[in-house]
Amino acid sequence: MSAGSPAEYISHHIQNLTFGKHSDGTWGFAHTAKEATEMGFMAINVDTMFWSLLTGVVFCWLFRKVAVSASVQKPSKWQSVVELAFEMVAGSVRDAFHGRNALIGPLALTIFVWIFLMNLMDLVPVDWVPYVSQQMGISHMKMVPTTDVNATFGMSLSVFALMIYYGIKVKGVGGFLGELAFHPFGKALLPVNLVLETVSLIAKPLSLSLRLFGNMFAGELVFVLIAALVPFYLQWLLSVPWAIFHILVITLQAYIFMMLTIVYLSQSHESHDSH
Amino acid sequence: MNMNLTLIGQAISFAIFVWFCLKYVWPPILKALEERETRIADGLAAAERGKHELELAEQRATDLMRDGKDKAQDFIVQAQKRADEIVEAAKQAAREEADRIKAAKMAEIEQERNQARDELRAQVARLAVAGAEQILLREIDENAHRDVLDKLAANL
Numbered sequence: 001m002s003a004g005s006p007a008e009y010i011s012h013h014i015q016n017l018t019f020g021k022h023s024d025g026t027w028g029f030a031h032t033a034k035e036a037t038e039m040g041f042m043a044i045n046v047d048t049m050f051w052s053l054l055t056g057v058v059f060c061w062l063f064r065k066v067a068v069s070a071s072v073q074k075p076s077k078w079q080s081v082v083e084l085a086f087e088m089v090a091g092s093v094r095d096a097f098h099g100r101n102a103l104i105g106p107l108a109l110t111i112f113v114w115i116f117l118m119n120l121m122d123l124v125p126v127d128w129v130p131y132v133s134q135q136m137g138i139s140h141m142k143m144v145p146t147t148d149v150n151a152t153f154g155m156s157l158s159v160f161a162l163m164i165y166y167g168i169k170v171k172g173v174g175g176f177l178g179e180l181a182f183h184p185f186g187k188a189l190l191p192v193n194l195v196l197e198t199v200s201l202i203a204k205p206l207s208l209s210l211r212l213f214g215n216m217f218a219g220e221l222v223f224v225l226i227a228a229l230v231p232f233y234l235q236w237l238l239s240v241p242w243a244i245f246h247i248l249v250i251t252l253q254a255y256i257f258m259m260l261t262i263v264y265l266s267q268s269h270e271s272h273d274s275h
Numbered sequence: 276m277n278m279n280l281t282l283i284g285q286a287i288s289f290a291i292f293v294w295f296c297l298k299y300v301w302p303p304i305l306k307a308l309e310e311r312e313t314r315i316a317d318g319l320a321a322a323e324r325g326k327h328e329l330e331l332a333e334q335r336a337t338d339l340m341r342d343g344k345d346k347a348q349d350f351i352v353q354a355q356k357r358a359d360e361i362v363e364a365a366k367q368a369a370r371e372e373a374d375r376i377k378a379a380k381m382a383e384i385e386q387e388r389n390q391a392r393d394e395l396r397a398q399v400a401r402l403a404v405a406g407a408e409q410i411l412l413r414e415i416d417e418n419a420h421r422d423v424l425d426k427l428a429a430n431l
Contacts, residue, residue, distance in 0.1 A: 020279065037277055045281040052285060056292045063300040070307035072314060086304050105305075106297035114292060145285075150278060154285025 006228040013126060013224045014217075016045035016148055017140040031139060045148055052145035055117035063113070085113060089258065096262045099170070099269030104262060107162075111155065112258040118145045119216055119250030123243055126223045146216040146253075149209065156209035159261050163204070167268035204264055208257060215253050219246050400428040 011033060018036040019029050020043025029046075030036035036043065066082040075083065089109045097104050121143045133141035145151040167176045180197040181190050219242075226238045404424060 016277075016281075018277070018279070039277070039279065041279050043277070043279040044284060045279065048281050049284050049288075053288055056288055060292060060295050060300070063296070063304070067300045067303035067307075070303055072307055072311045082304065083308065087308070090305070103293075103297060106301040107293050109301065110289075110293045110296045114289075148281065150281035151285045153278070154282045155289050157282070158286045158289050 009228045010221075010224050012140065013130065013228075014142070014147075014221065015140050016142050017047040017138060018043050019046050020044065029139060045142075045150060047140065047142050048145045048148040048151050051121055051143055052114075052118055052151055055121070055145070056114055059110070059113045059117055063109075085109070088112075092259060093262055096259065097266045097269070099266060101166070101265070101269065103162075104265055107265075108258045108262050111261055112254050115146060115155075115212065115257050116251060116254040118151070119254060121145070122147075122216060122219055122223070122246060122250060125239075126220070126227050144216055144220055146212055147220045149213050152209035152213040153205075155257070156205040156212075159208065159264065160205035163201075163264050163268045166265060170269050204260075208260055208264075212253050212257055215249060219249055396428050396431045399431055400424055403427070 015033050015036065017029060018039060019027070020036075020039030021027050022030075022035065023038050030039060030043070062078075063082055066079045069076075070079060086109065089112055090105055093105050093108055124143055129143050130141040142148065164176075167179075171179065180201070181187075181194050183193055183197060185193055222242055223239060226235055226242065230238060
Protein backbone atom coordinates (compact mmCIF):
# COMPACT_ATOMS: atom_id res chain seq x y z
CA MET A 1 0.00 0.00 0.00
CA SER A 2 1.35 3.37 -0.88
CA ALA A 3 1.79 5.91 1.85
CA GLY A 4 -1.04 8.27 2.62
CA SER A 5 -4.61 8.14 3.82
CA PRO A 6 -7.13 5.57 2.63
CA ALA A 7 -8.86 8.28 0.62
CA GLU A 8 -5.66 9.05 -1.25
CA TYR A 9 -5.03 5.38 -1.77
CA ILE A 10 -8.49 4.83 -3.21
CA SER A 11 -8.48 7.84 -5.48
CA HIS A 12 -5.03 6.85 -6.68
CA HIS A 13 -6.29 3.39 -7.55
CA ILE A 14 -9.29 4.56 -9.53
CA GLN A 15 -7.38 7.02 -11.67
CA ASN A 16 -6.19 6.11 -15.13
CA LEU A 17 -2.75 6.75 -16.51
CA THR A 18 -3.70 9.64 -18.76
CA PHE A 19 -1.38 11.10 -21.36
CA GLY A 20 -2.24 14.44 -22.86
CA LYS A 21 -1.53 18.16 -23.06
CA HIS A 22 -1.20 19.92 -19.73
CA SER A 23 -2.85 23.29 -19.20
CA ASP A 24 0.58 24.92 -19.41
CA GLY A 25 1.01 23.60 -22.94
CA THR A 26 3.46 20.77 -22.28
CA TRP A 27 2.71 17.12 -23.03
CA GLY A 28 2.93 14.45 -20.42
CA PHE A 29 1.13 12.19 -17.97
CA ALA A 30 -1.47 13.59 -15.62
CA HIS A 31 -0.41 13.31 -12.00
CA THR A 32 -3.74 14.09 -10.39
CA ALA A 33 -7.37 13.59 -11.27
CA LYS A 34 -7.71 17.33 -11.72
CA GLU A 35 -4.92 17.45 -14.26
CA ALA A 36 -6.47 14.54 -16.15
CA THR A 37 -9.81 16.33 -16.32
CA GLU A 38 -8.17 19.52 -17.55
CA MET A 39 -6.64 17.66 -20.48
CA GLY A 40 -10.12 17.32 -21.94
CA PHE A 41 -10.91 15.05 -24.86
CA MET A 42 -7.49 15.17 -26.49
CA ALA A 43 -5.90 12.77 -24.06
CA ILE A 44 -5.54 9.06 -23.87
CA ASN A 45 -5.70 6.56 -21.05
CA VAL A 46 -2.55 4.59 -21.72
CA ASP A 47 -3.29 1.86 -19.18
CA THR A 48 -6.76 1.21 -20.58
CA MET A 49 -5.41 1.01 -24.10
CA PHE A 50 -2.51 -1.22 -23.08
CA TRP A 51 -4.56 -3.77 -21.14
CA SER A 52 -7.43 -3.87 -23.57
CA LEU A 53 -5.08 -4.35 -26.52
CA LEU A 54 -3.17 -6.99 -24.60
CA THR A 55 -6.32 -8.94 -23.74
CA GLY A 56 -7.63 -8.47 -27.28
CA VAL A 57 -4.41 -9.80 -28.75
CA VAL A 58 -4.47 -12.70 -26.31
CA PHE A 59 -8.01 -13.46 -27.46
CA CYS A 60 -7.04 -13.34 -31.14
CA TRP A 61 -3.90 -15.38 -30.59
CA LEU A 62 -5.55 -18.12 -28.54
CA PHE A 63 -8.54 -18.49 -30.80
CA ARG A 64 -6.47 -18.25 -33.96
CA LYS A 65 -4.23 -21.01 -32.64
CA VAL A 66 -7.24 -23.27 -32.20
CA ALA A 67 -8.73 -22.21 -35.54
CA VAL A 68 -5.54 -23.15 -37.34
CA SER A 69 -4.99 -26.47 -35.63
CA ALA A 70 -8.64 -27.39 -35.12
CA SER A 71 -8.84 -31.17 -35.21
CA VAL A 72 -12.12 -32.80 -36.12
CA GLN A 73 -11.20 -36.18 -34.69
CA LYS A 74 -9.14 -35.42 -31.63
CA PRO A 75 -9.76 -31.98 -30.13
CA SER A 76 -7.15 -30.85 -27.63
CA LYS A 77 -8.28 -29.69 -24.22
CA TRP A 78 -7.80 -26.06 -25.13
CA GLN A 79 -9.70 -26.60 -28.35
CA SER A 80 -12.59 -27.97 -26.32
CA VAL A 81 -12.63 -24.84 -24.18
CA VAL A 82 -12.64 -22.63 -27.26
CA GLU A 83 -15.33 -24.75 -28.86
CA LEU A 84 -17.42 -24.50 -25.72
CA ALA A 85 -17.28 -20.70 -25.86
CA PHE A 86 -17.83 -20.78 -29.60
CA GLU A 87 -20.88 -23.02 -29.40
CA MET A 88 -22.35 -20.98 -26.56
CA VAL A 89 -22.01 -17.80 -28.64
CA ALA A 90 -23.17 -19.48 -31.85
CA GLY A 91 -26.17 -20.94 -30.00
CA SER A 92 -27.09 -17.52 -28.59
CA VAL A 93 -26.84 -15.99 -32.05
CA ARG A 94 -29.01 -18.75 -33.52
CA ASP A 95 -31.62 -18.29 -30.82
CA ALA A 96 -31.74 -14.50 -30.64
CA PHE A 97 -30.76 -13.28 -34.07
CA HIS A 98 -33.37 -13.74 -36.74
CA GLY A 99 -31.71 -12.07 -39.69
CA ARG A 100 -28.93 -13.27 -41.92
CA ASN A 101 -25.61 -11.63 -41.23
CA ALA A 102 -22.18 -13.21 -41.17
CA LEU A 103 -20.84 -10.44 -38.95
CA ILE A 104 -23.02 -11.15 -35.92
CA GLY A 105 -21.35 -14.39 -34.85
CA PRO A 106 -17.76 -13.11 -34.87
CA LEU A 107 -18.94 -9.84 -33.35
CA ALA A 108 -20.67 -11.62 -30.49
CA LEU A 109 -17.72 -13.95 -29.94
CA THR A 110 -15.27 -11.05 -29.84
CA ILE A 111 -17.47 -9.12 -27.43
CA PHE A 112 -17.94 -12.06 -25.10
CA VAL A 113 -14.36 -13.24 -24.93
CA TRP A 114 -12.74 -9.84 -25.01
CA ILE A 115 -14.95 -8.39 -22.29
CA PHE A 116 -14.52 -11.55 -20.27
CA LEU A 117 -10.73 -11.28 -20.48
CA MET A 118 -10.77 -7.56 -19.66
CA ASN A 119 -13.04 -8.22 -16.70
CA LEU A 120 -10.78 -11.06 -15.66
CA MET A 121 -8.03 -8.54 -14.92
CA ASP A 122 -10.19 -7.58 -11.96
CA LEU A 123 -9.19 -10.80 -10.22
CA VAL A 124 -5.52 -9.86 -10.19
CA PRO A 125 -4.87 -8.55 -6.67
CA VAL A 126 -5.36 -4.78 -6.75
CA ASP A 127 -1.85 -3.79 -5.72
CA TRP A 128 0.35 -6.11 -7.71
CA VAL A 129 0.51 -4.40 -11.03
CA PRO A 130 0.17 -0.80 -9.77
CA TYR A 131 2.98 -1.43 -7.29
CA VAL A 132 5.31 -2.92 -9.89
CA SER A 133 4.42 -0.06 -12.24
CA GLN A 134 5.25 2.49 -9.57
CA GLN A 135 8.63 0.88 -9.03
CA MET A 136 9.14 1.31 -12.76
CA GLY A 137 8.21 4.98 -12.51
CA ILE A 138 4.64 4.80 -13.81
CA SER A 139 2.43 6.79 -11.52
CA HIS A 140 -0.95 5.22 -12.16
CA MET A 141 -2.05 1.84 -13.46
CA LYS A 142 -5.64 0.74 -13.70
CA MET A 143 -5.60 -2.82 -14.92
CA VAL A 144 -9.24 -3.38 -15.75
CA PRO A 145 -10.15 -1.61 -19.02
CA THR A 146 -13.86 -2.15 -18.41
CA THR A 147 -13.68 0.07 -15.33
CA ASP A 148 -12.98 2.92 -17.72
CA VAL A 149 -16.07 4.43 -19.34
CA ASN A 150 -14.06 5.10 -22.48
CA ALA A 151 -13.61 1.40 -23.03
CA THR A 152 -17.22 0.46 -22.48
CA PHE A 153 -18.52 3.38 -24.52
CA GLY A 154 -16.02 2.60 -27.25
CA MET A 155 -17.70 -0.74 -27.66
CA SER A 156 -21.30 0.24 -27.06
CA LEU A 157 -21.06 3.16 -29.50
CA SER A 158 -19.59 0.82 -32.12
CA VAL A 159 -22.54 -1.47 -31.57
CA PHE A 160 -24.83 1.55 -31.78
CA ALA A 161 -23.29 2.54 -35.10
CA LEU A 162 -23.85 -0.99 -36.38
CA MET A 163 -27.47 -0.85 -35.19
CA ILE A 164 -28.12 2.31 -37.15
CA TYR A 165 -26.13 1.13 -40.17
CA TYR A 166 -28.02 -2.16 -40.44
CA GLY A 167 -31.31 -0.49 -39.54
CA ILE A 168 -30.94 1.82 -42.52
CA LYS A 169 -29.43 -0.86 -44.75
CA VAL A 170 -32.24 -3.36 -44.12
CA LYS A 171 -35.24 -1.02 -43.87
CA GLY A 172 -34.03 1.97 -45.85
CA VAL A 173 -33.80 5.50 -44.49
CA GLY A 174 -37.58 5.87 -44.67
CA GLY A 175 -38.23 2.62 -42.89
CA PHE A 176 -35.72 3.44 -40.18
CA LEU A 177 -37.11 6.91 -39.56
CA GLY A 178 -40.64 5.58 -39.89
CA GLU A 179 -39.98 3.20 -37.05
CA LEU A 180 -38.89 6.12 -34.93
CA ALA A 181 -41.89 8.24 -35.90
CA PHE A 182 -44.91 5.92 -36.24
CA HIS A 183 -44.30 3.52 -33.42
CA PRO A 184 -45.80 2.64 -30.93
CA PHE A 185 -48.88 4.94 -31.16
CA GLY A 186 -49.49 5.40 -34.85
CA LYS A 187 -49.25 8.50 -36.99
CA ALA A 188 -51.55 10.67 -34.90
CA LEU A 189 -49.09 10.94 -32.04
CA LEU A 190 -45.98 11.44 -34.12
CA PRO A 191 -44.10 13.79 -31.73
CA VAL A 192 -44.72 11.50 -28.78
CA ASN A 193 -43.55 8.53 -30.80
CA LEU A 194 -40.45 10.37 -31.88
CA VAL A 195 -39.51 11.30 -28.32
CA LEU A 196 -40.21 7.84 -26.96
CA GLU A 197 -38.41 5.94 -29.69
CA THR A 198 -35.42 8.26 -29.77
CA VAL A 199 -35.00 8.00 -26.04
CA SER A 200 -35.26 4.24 -26.14
CA LEU A 201 -32.84 4.07 -29.06
CA ILE A 202 -30.25 6.23 -27.31
CA ALA A 203 -30.80 4.40 -24.04
CA LYS A 204 -29.57 1.21 -25.63
CA PRO A 205 -25.88 2.05 -26.00
CA LEU A 206 -25.98 4.06 -22.78
CA SER A 207 -27.37 1.21 -20.72
CA LEU A 208 -25.11 -1.26 -22.49
CA SER A 209 -21.91 0.54 -21.58
CA LEU A 210 -22.95 1.94 -18.21
CA ARG A 211 -24.15 -1.46 -17.00
CA LEU A 212 -20.79 -3.00 -17.73
CA PHE A 213 -18.85 -0.03 -16.44
CA GLY A 214 -20.95 0.23 -13.29
CA ASN A 215 -20.62 -3.40 -12.39
CA MET A 216 -16.92 -3.59 -13.02
CA PHE A 217 -16.13 -0.26 -11.40
CA ALA A 218 -18.11 -1.16 -8.31
CA GLY A 219 -16.41 -4.54 -8.14
CA GLU A 220 -12.98 -2.97 -8.48
CA LEU A 221 -13.87 -0.36 -5.89
CA VAL A 222 -14.85 -3.04 -3.39
CA PHE A 223 -11.47 -4.71 -3.87
CA VAL A 224 -9.74 -1.35 -3.43
CA LEU A 225 -11.80 -0.57 -0.34
CA ILE A 226 -10.94 -3.92 1.18
CA ALA A 227 -7.28 -3.30 0.46
CA ALA A 228 -7.45 0.24 1.83
CA LEU A 229 -9.46 -0.25 4.99
CA VAL A 230 -8.86 -3.78 6.25
CA PRO A 231 -5.59 -4.88 7.89
CA PHE A 232 -3.60 -6.99 5.42
CA TYR A 233 -3.85 -10.21 7.47
CA LEU A 234 -7.64 -10.06 7.44
CA GLN A 235 -8.16 -8.92 3.85
CA TRP A 236 -8.55 -12.47 2.53
CA LEU A 237 -11.67 -12.88 4.68
CA LEU A 238 -13.43 -10.34 2.48
CA SER A 239 -11.52 -10.33 -0.78
CA VAL A 240 -11.65 -14.07 -1.37
CA PRO A 241 -15.44 -14.40 -1.14
CA TRP A 242 -15.81 -11.24 -3.20
CA ALA A 243 -13.43 -12.58 -5.84
CA ILE A 244 -15.31 -15.85 -6.03
CA PHE A 245 -18.56 -13.97 -6.40
CA HIS A 246 -16.90 -11.73 -8.93
CA ILE A 247 -16.07 -14.68 -11.19
CA LEU A 248 -19.80 -14.94 -11.68
CA VAL A 249 -20.19 -11.21 -12.24
CA ILE A 250 -17.48 -10.89 -14.87
CA THR A 251 -18.86 -13.82 -16.88
CA LEU A 252 -22.40 -12.60 -16.53
CA GLN A 253 -21.54 -9.06 -17.59
CA ALA A 254 -19.67 -10.30 -20.64
CA TYR A 255 -22.63 -12.52 -21.49
CA ILE A 256 -25.18 -9.73 -21.01
CA PHE A 257 -23.22 -7.33 -23.20
CA MET A 258 -23.00 -9.98 -25.92
CA MET A 259 -26.63 -11.03 -25.64
CA LEU A 260 -27.97 -7.48 -25.76
CA THR A 261 -25.76 -6.72 -28.75
CA ILE A 262 -27.28 -9.68 -30.57
CA VAL A 263 -30.80 -8.67 -29.60
CA TYR A 264 -30.33 -5.01 -30.58
CA LEU A 265 -28.84 -5.95 -33.93
CA SER A 266 -31.59 -8.47 -34.49
CA GLN A 267 -34.10 -5.68 -33.90
CA SER A 268 -32.46 -3.51 -36.51
CA HIS A 269 -32.71 -6.41 -38.98
CA GLU A 270 -36.45 -6.96 -38.62
CA SER A 271 -39.16 -4.43 -39.25
CA HIS A 272 -42.01 -3.73 -36.89
CA ASP A 273 -44.52 -4.28 -39.70
CA SER A 274 -44.15 -7.99 -39.27
CA HIS A 275 -45.41 -7.79 -35.70
CA MET B 276 -14.21 9.42 -15.39
CA ASN B 277 -13.07 11.54 -18.30
CA MET B 278 -14.16 10.98 -21.83
CA ASN B 279 -11.15 11.25 -24.08
CA LEU B 280 -9.43 9.77 -27.12
CA THR B 281 -9.39 6.38 -25.42
CA LEU B 282 -12.98 6.12 -26.61
CA ILE B 283 -11.87 6.29 -30.24
CA GLY B 284 -8.91 4.04 -29.58
CA GLN B 285 -11.18 1.44 -28.03
CA ALA B 286 -13.61 1.63 -30.92
CA ILE B 287 -10.76 1.15 -33.39
CA SER B 288 -9.25 -1.80 -31.52
CA PHE B 289 -12.71 -3.28 -31.15
CA ALA B 290 -13.24 -3.03 -34.90
CA ILE B 291 -9.87 -4.62 -35.59
CA PHE B 292 -10.51 -7.52 -33.22
CA VAL B 293 -13.95 -8.13 -34.66
CA TRP B 294 -12.50 -8.04 -38.16
CA PHE B 295 -9.78 -10.49 -37.17
CA CYS B 296 -12.32 -12.79 -35.59
CA LEU B 297 -14.59 -12.54 -38.63
CA LYS B 298 -11.75 -13.28 -41.01
CA TYR B 299 -9.46 -15.72 -39.25
CA VAL B 300 -11.18 -17.23 -36.23
CA TRP B 301 -14.86 -17.79 -36.88
CA PRO B 302 -14.82 -19.58 -40.26
CA PRO B 303 -12.23 -22.29 -39.47
CA ILE B 304 -13.78 -23.16 -36.11
CA LEU B 305 -17.25 -23.20 -37.62
CA LYS B 306 -15.99 -25.45 -40.39
CA ALA B 307 -14.35 -27.85 -37.97
CA LEU B 308 -17.49 -28.03 -35.86
CA GLU B 309 -19.76 -28.56 -38.82
CA GLU B 310 -17.44 -31.22 -40.18
CA ARG B 311 -17.52 -32.99 -36.85
CA GLU B 312 -21.30 -32.75 -36.79
CA THR B 313 -21.56 -34.38 -40.21
CA ARG B 314 -19.09 -37.05 -39.19
CA ILE B 315 -21.02 -37.87 -36.07
CA ALA B 316 -24.26 -37.97 -38.01
CA ASP B 317 -22.64 -40.20 -40.63
CA GLY B 318 -21.22 -42.43 -37.95
CA LEU B 319 -24.59 -42.80 -36.27
CA ALA B 320 -26.24 -43.56 -39.59
CA ALA B 321 -23.55 -46.12 -40.38
CA ALA B 322 -24.02 -47.73 -36.99
CA GLU B 323 -27.75 -47.89 -37.56
CA ARG B 324 -27.18 -49.43 -40.98
CA GLY B 325 -24.74 -51.92 -39.50
CA LYS B 326 -27.24 -52.92 -36.86
CA HIS B 327 -29.88 -53.42 -39.50
CA GLU B 328 -27.52 -55.49 -41.61
CA LEU B 329 -26.60 -57.58 -38.61
CA GLU B 330 -30.25 -58.29 -38.00
CA LEU B 331 -30.68 -59.33 -41.61
CA ALA B 332 -27.61 -61.53 -41.46
CA GLU B 333 -28.84 -63.18 -38.27
CA GLN B 334 -32.17 -63.80 -39.91
CA ARG B 335 -30.42 -65.32 -42.90
CA ALA B 336 -28.21 -67.44 -40.70
CA THR B 337 -31.22 -68.81 -38.83
CA ASP B 338 -32.91 -69.59 -42.14
CA LEU B 339 -29.81 -71.33 -43.45
CA MET B 340 -29.47 -73.34 -40.26
CA ARG B 341 -33.05 -74.49 -40.39
CA ASP B 342 -32.60 -75.31 -44.07
CA GLY B 343 -29.47 -77.29 -43.32
CA LYS B 344 -31.16 -79.19 -40.55
CA ASP B 345 -34.05 -80.09 -42.84
CA LYS B 346 -31.67 -81.20 -45.54
CA ALA B 347 -29.63 -83.29 -43.15
CA GLN B 348 -32.80 -84.92 -41.93
CA ASP B 349 -33.70 -85.69 -45.54
CA PHE B 350 -30.26 -87.10 -46.14
CA ILE B 351 -30.53 -89.36 -43.13
CA VAL B 352 -33.91 -90.64 -44.21
CA GLN B 353 -32.67 -91.23 -47.74
CA ALA B 354 -29.54 -92.96 -46.53
CA GLN B 355 -31.62 -95.20 -44.30
CA LYS B 356 -33.80 -96.08 -47.22
CA ARG B 357 -30.83 -96.66 -49.45
CA ALA B 358 -29.18 -98.88 -46.86
CA ASP B 359 -32.34 -100.93 -46.53
CA GLU B 360 -32.46 -101.27 -50.29
CA ILE B 361 -28.83 -102.35 -50.45
CA VAL B 362 -29.32 -104.91 -47.69
CA GLU B 363 -32.42 -106.17 -49.43
CA ALA B 364 -30.60 -106.37 -52.77
CA ALA B 365 -27.70 -108.21 -51.14
CA LYS B 366 -30.05 -110.68 -49.55
CA GLN B 367 -31.69 -111.23 -52.88
CA ALA B 368 -28.35 -111.69 -54.63
CA ALA B 369 -27.21 -114.13 -51.97
CA ARG B 370 -30.37 -116.10 -52.28
CA GLU B 371 -30.00 -116.26 -56.05
CA GLU B 372 -26.35 -117.25 -55.74
CA ALA B 373 -27.26 -119.94 -53.32
CA ASP B 374 -29.96 -121.23 -55.65
CA ARG B 375 -27.55 -121.17 -58.54
CA ILE B 376 -24.88 -123.07 -56.61
CA LYS B 377 -27.45 -125.57 -55.46
CA ALA B 378 -28.68 -126.07 -58.98
CA ALA B 379 -25.12 -126.54 -60.28
CA LYS B 380 -24.39 -129.07 -57.57
CA MET B 381 -27.62 -130.93 -58.33
CA ALA B 382 -26.68 -131.09 -62.01
CA GLU B 383 -23.22 -132.33 -61.14
CA ILE B 384 -24.67 -135.01 -58.85
CA GLU B 385 -27.14 -136.02 -61.57
CA GLN B 386 -24.34 -136.25 -64.08
CA GLU B 387 -22.22 -138.37 -61.76
CA ARG B 388 -25.15 -140.64 -61.06
CA ASN B 389 -25.77 -141.04 -64.74
CA GLN B 390 -22.11 -141.80 -65.27
CA ALA B 391 -22.15 -144.39 -62.49
CA ARG B 392 -25.29 -145.90 -63.90
CA ASP B 393 -23.67 -146.08 -67.36
CA GLU B 394 -20.64 -147.81 -65.87
CA LEU B 395 -22.86 -150.17 -63.99
CA ARG B 396 -24.75 -150.98 -67.18
CA ALA B 397 -21.51 -151.61 -69.02
CA GLN B 398 -20.29 -153.85 -66.22
CA VAL B 399 -23.64 -155.67 -66.05
CA ALA B 400 -23.48 -156.12 -69.81
CA ARG B 401 -19.97 -157.54 -69.50
CA LEU B 402 -21.07 -159.76 -66.65
CA ALA B 403 -24.07 -160.88 -68.69
CA VAL B 404 -21.80 -161.58 -71.63
CA ALA B 405 -19.35 -163.47 -69.38
CA GLY B 406 -22.32 -165.30 -67.85
CA ALA B 407 -23.67 -166.13 -71.24
CA GLU B 408 -20.20 -167.21 -72.36
CA GLN B 409 -20.00 -169.50 -69.45
CA ILE B 410 -23.55 -170.71 -70.02
CA LEU B 411 -23.04 -171.28 -73.70
CA LEU B 412 -19.52 -172.55 -73.04
CA ARG B 413 -18.28 -171.15 -76.14
CA GLU B 414 -16.77 -167.92 -77.04
CA ILE B 415 -18.99 -165.46 -78.66
CA ASP B 416 -17.17 -163.13 -80.96
CA GLU B 417 -17.36 -159.86 -79.19
CA ASN B 418 -16.66 -157.94 -82.33
CA ALA B 419 -19.26 -159.76 -84.33
CA HIS B 420 -21.96 -159.23 -81.76
CA ARG B 421 -21.04 -155.74 -80.51
CA ASP B 422 -24.17 -154.14 -81.93
CA VAL B 423 -26.25 -156.77 -80.17
CA LEU B 424 -24.40 -156.19 -76.87
CA ASP B 425 -24.70 -152.36 -77.19
CA LYS B 426 -28.43 -152.69 -77.79
CA LEU B 427 -28.62 -154.87 -74.74
CA ALA B 428 -26.65 -152.41 -72.65
CA ALA B 429 -28.87 -149.56 -73.84
CA ASN B 430 -31.95 -151.45 -72.78
CA LEU B 431 -30.63 -152.14 -69.27
